[in-house]
Amino acid sequence: MQFFTNGFSPFARKVALALDYKGLAYEPIDGLTHENRDALLKVNPRAEVPALIDGDVTIVNSSDIVAYLDLKYPERPIYPAAIKDRVEARALERLADTRIDAIMLDCSIWTWADRKDVAPPGLMEAGQADLDTIFARIESVLANCPTPLPFGHLTIAEFALWPHLAALRPLGFTMSPELYPRLNGWFATMRRDKLFLNDARRTGEFMKSIPTNTSFERERIFWRGDRIEWLLARGFDDWFFAELRAGRTIWPE
């Protein structure tokens, strides 16, 4: 299998966790380097990672890739067997992909992009407030689930949430142990697992290389739907449109 990935992308890391969980061998290709951009474009015209080539099948979009993997390689299932649990696990995946990702990406630009300015006032506070709403929602879901793993085994919910939860502290966010004890307990269980430790190591190595690595775009930001929605909904439209006018945006092809 050829796997177009990137050490920073939470969507690619979700798929890498699924591949590793199932013990599937793959050749990782960093799809976001300048050198590999043409190869990625041939596989995914949106120029986004992750993308997977498995024999004569090409799949893009992390949720579709994981669904494909579970169908093609059913050993060690990634979705819970019980229908209700499956619906809940997918809802948690969607929450991670569409809401948590948007907030964390929008608020973290100044930590990884090549910027001379500072974040607009109130951005981090707005991000933390919305993350708290999301954490409270997850906490209430966990109240009705067993511990330490809400669905009995590792599932898509852990694979989708982990890259974001692991980045909270480094990016300056908090997830209060007092307010969200179950969520913190779940995260601690992930942190002890070799699968997630291995992902953290890979990402740590990638992040260390960023400041000196010239293979990546760091001046212009790649934008798409949910990430823009959050900015506009929280009143950072002036900042966003100034970025657009300054030519610091890239769009899916």
Ligand SMILES: N[C@@H](CCC(=O)N[C@@H](CS)C(=O)NCC(=O)O)C(=O)O
């Ligand atoms: N819905 C897609 C989202 C994928 C996505 O947003 N990928 C980002 C990285 S996190 C990307 O490849 N951006 C292109 C770039 O940064 O150049 C999925 O679930 O796979």
